[in-house]
Amino acid sequence: MPTSDSVFLLSHVTLGTLAVVVGAIALGARKGRKTHVSAGRVFAICMGLSSLLGALLGALKYETFWITCHAGILGATLVSSGVLSIRIRMRSAKQGFTAIAVVNLLNSVGLFAAGWYATSLPDTRLFGFAAEDYFFLFAMAAIALAGDIRMIFGEEISDKLRIAQHLVRMCIGFFIAAGSAFTGPGASVFPEAVQRSGLLSLPELTIILLMLFWLWKTLRQPRPLVAAQ
Template identity: 45%
Template sequence: MTPELLTLFHVLTGTLCVAAGGMAFLAPKGKSIHRAAGSLFLVSMLATALSGAVIGLLEPDRLLITAFAGLLAAYLVLTGWRTARWRTHRPGAFEWTALAAILVGLAGLATLAVMALQTETGRLLGFAAEDYLLLAMMTAMGAVADLTLLVRGTVSPRHRIARHLWRMGLAYFIAVGSFFTGPGARIFPEALRESGWLSLPEGLTALLILGFLARTLFKRSRRHPGAAS
């Protein structure tokens, strides 16, 4: 596949991912439309994340960060999907493997952030140190939550829902950001890009996810004290 076709594939699957993810979040939970949209979101998110990672590896001088963003997004949707399919509410070899993979990504992001901070401009390979640090913080959040879960060895049904929700939600937030204010924004007219309106979907997505998560945690805190991992 040529770089042009790979980029087109990445944009198309990213568009599908944003649409399917929005439908999955807004649809009644547990209904067939939610499950169908969720499955479509999973497949399209993996496709756009992995293609984005490949693009980043092919053009490391200006897009290396997308390789790490792709790894993080794939990790989030896979562990979120896995959580929803648990039958015993106990983690296993899959979670240990996912933790090892994301720790490698975290080490890479931390290294790039330090290298960027040591430059005169505070930038490295086209991105600021803050960009690497933000992605590293998201990655660390997932790693710490996984490690906590693996140490505990089990999770309550309500904690399982919260874990599924925040992981899928964060992956969707990354997809929306990439589409509206990241590389995907190139499909919009320049006037619209410079207006600031394309930042609105990102903020609304964050509020939507936080609202669902807060409601879940509030109900859970009354019946099952503890933090979700």
């Protein structure tokens, strides 16, 4: 009979895999069109649920999945703020960004502390993960926190900035999901030769390049590529 841990893990992996598939559709589709919007909604739901399950799994199985707790928290805040960024005119949007900023701040501090502590250990690894892994997630959490602060204290948030914030947050969330599936725990399902070839890093590189491309197109346009929500 499956244990609760195995159910959490299976649900986390299944939702994460679905998030990767629909995330690719949303990223590749023309922005603002029905395909992009529909795929984006499914991605946000799957990524949000997968992230929350990952955070819970990491807390319960901290000996082997602790970093998953931090990654899950980061993924959930990125998706939440990504949705809020295109609905900034909602009265509660800035209050939502404030709550998310607090979570990102605590998560950033936890990641930095974990990475710093890992550097003091003989093998520079904490719960099976290298100090660099914690510092990498810390950098992404810090970037997200800086964006939260900008959205909270910005007197005028232009449509162009809202779309840019949405794009960056969703793409980083997509990057985390793809990393988990191809270079993280999900890499174990691929043959060893494929794991060593470096091919599994290509999806993450592709996401970053596409994010930079769409960010460039968004910021150079006189009007945003996506209509205001």
